[in-house]
Amino acid sequence: MREKIGTWRLPPCPPYDVEGTESWLGDMASDGWMLRRDGFFLGVASFEKGEPAAVRYRLESAPRQASTWDDNGGNPDDEAVELNAEYGWEYVARRGQFYIYRNDCAGDREMNTDPQVQALAIKTLQKRQIDHFCMLLFWLVVYPLLHFWKGASLVLTAAEAGLAVVILPVLIALWMVTDGIIEIIHLQKLKKKLQSGSPLDHQKNWKNGATAYYGKKLLKVFLVVLWIVLMLRTWNRDIMDADKQKHSSYRGELPFATMEDFAEGIYHETWDDLRFNNVSEWQNAVVDQGIEWVEHAEVKRSDGSALDGGLYLTYYDAKTEWLAGVIMSELHRVDRVKAGKNYEILDCPDYGLDSVMSYRNELHFPCVVFRRGQVVIHAFFYQTGQSEPIPLEEWAGRIADSIK
Amino acid sequence: MPRKSLGIMTESMFYTILAFQTGPCCGTEIAEYIEKLTRGRIQLGPGTLYTILSKFVEVGYVREIAVEGRKRTYELTMDGLEAYRNEIMRLQQCLEDAQSAGKNALQKGDVPDAGKDRNMAVAAVPAL
Structure with missing residues (x-):
């Protein structure tokens, strides 16, 4: 059988676990697996087969931010490589913000002979990581909260796109923030240990906690991939109009009134185009039934007047009344933020429903949000042409009656 | 704005700055000088030496005066002397x-x- 000449391994500890990484690489070498030059790629280590040997691996924290996109490809300073090489320490690879050196001659001096000086290097790294953490906190927590305050809506998004699309990024963001805190605490402990004059433990039992680390790493990758797949799927279905169908193809029974109902007369759809006349239906963990109804039509009314207009209506049958209440308030908040200065409250009766809000939306069209029990309807209706428009009270009343 | 000081020096830092009393020098020359001066008692590790030199440059105790290939030569500044x-x-x-x-x-x-x-x-x- 041909002997294996190389292998890939997932490190058993995070990059900032200096002692764990050094010990693991040393153990791999004693099994004959030597880390390849630039052998870390996307968090996975590449090894080549060699003779089992006692090799010392040491991690040096990068004095400046190290990135693959740097001019020098994220490699250490030439002077550091040269100086270390003079004393038998060969630069091998970079993992995160640490440069990995190795030495296979037991007689050569250690790379770091003064723990307190090494603590200074760790302190520099820790400061940098705190800056990064603050930036991460801004983009993952503060910015979304500001965005939320300005009109983004978690429950509404979950009601429309599914709970997973909302929960997954929140989970991933919380995870990243927690990881950032753990890293800073770990570096703090490392710094304190070195400042007290204790050298690092190069023989740490890296197997402790390795299973938990692998589990967390795989789960995180799975969650990120799942979220990306869900987003792509949602985006793809949206741009391909995959969920939309013509009104004539819809076989369900509409639980609300449409233009045909409240503009009685000779009715025909204005455009035979899926973009202007369509219906889509869904259900998920937040709503038992959701229906989006887009309708553009002309109606010759019984009194001889003509009506040309469009109805955009979204129906939510939420799982609970509380969810319905939140969906309603988020619908209103989003419209109010979008409308900005054009926002104008309109008078509208309550039609005997639990809650009704009416206002002019960003397009300056009259818009109504109704709630009755677990059902919420968001609708706006625009009318063009020369006929007298149907007043808001009338068309909104027909929709309200349909959900009583 | 005045540069921050490194505070109390460790033994390694002290011997590194002491090495500059002989004139400008590079990393290996510093390590060799210290080893000779202390009769082998102090053997600075290259990682330690590089960190010290980086810190000394950062706080203005030494400055780089020549680069020859991968080798850099430094000299003591007035701040470093003080x-x-x-x-x-x-x-x-x-x-x-x-x-x-x-x-x-x-x-x-x-x-x-x-x-x-x-x-x-x-x-x-x-x-x-």
Whole structure:
């Protein structure tokens, strides 16, 4: 059988676990697996087969931010490589913000002979990581909260796109923030240990906690991939109009009134185009039934007047009344933020429903949000042409009656 | 804005800045000088030396004056010289304090047995 000449391994500890990484690489070498030059790629280590040997691996924290996109490809300073090489320490690879050196001659001096000086290097790294953490906190927590305050809506998004699309990024963001805190605490402990004059433990039992680390790493990758797949799927279905169908193809029974109902007369759809006349239906963990109804039509009314207009209506049958209440308030908040200065409250009766809000939306069209029990309807209706428009009270009343 | 100081120097830092009293030098020359001066007692690791030089450049104790291939040569600045002198004074003060404490202890005869040898050794340090 041909002997294996190389292998890939997932490190058993995070990059900032200096002692764990050094010990693991040393153990791999004693099994004959030597880390390849630039052998870390996307968090996975590449090894080549060699003779089992006692090799010392040491991690040096990068004095400046190290990135693959740097001019020098994220490699250490030439002077550091040269100086270390003079004393038998060969630069091998970079993992995160640490440069990995190795030495296979037991007689050569250690790379770091003064723990307190090494603590200074760790302190520099820790400061940098705190800056990064603050930036991460801004983009993952503060910015979304500001965005939320300005009109983004978690429950509404979950009601429309599914709970997973909302929960997954929140989970991933919380995870990243927690990881950032753990890293800073770990570096703090490392710094304190070195400042007290204790050298690092190069023989740490890296197997402790390795299973938990692998589990967390795989789960995180799975969650990120799942979220990306869900987003792509949602985006793809949206741009391909995959969920939309013509009104004539819809076989369900509409639980609300449409233009045909409240503009009685000779009715025909204005455009035979899926973009202007369509219906889509869904259900998920937040709503038992959701229906989006887009309708553009002309109606010759019984009194001889003509009506040309469009109805955009979204129906939510939420799982609970509380969810319905939140969906309603988020619908209103989003419209109010979008409308900005054009926002104008309109008078509208309550039609005997639990809650009704009416206002002019960003397009300056009259818009109504109704709630009755677990059902919420968001609708706006625009009318063009020369006929007298149907007043808001009338068309909104027909929709309200349909959900009583 | 004044640059921050490194505060109290560790032994490695002190010997590194001391090496510059011989003139401009590069990393390996510093390590070799210190090893020779201390008769092998201090062998600076390359990682430690590089971190010290980076910190010294950062706080302005030394500056780079030449680059030859991958080798960089540094020289001491006035700030570095001042830091070196301050450190010498601090160490002298430590030594004087130790001598004074050792003499007093011997005169009183209250040196505890367990620490007797060590304190006598301190007291025996010649005056600077």
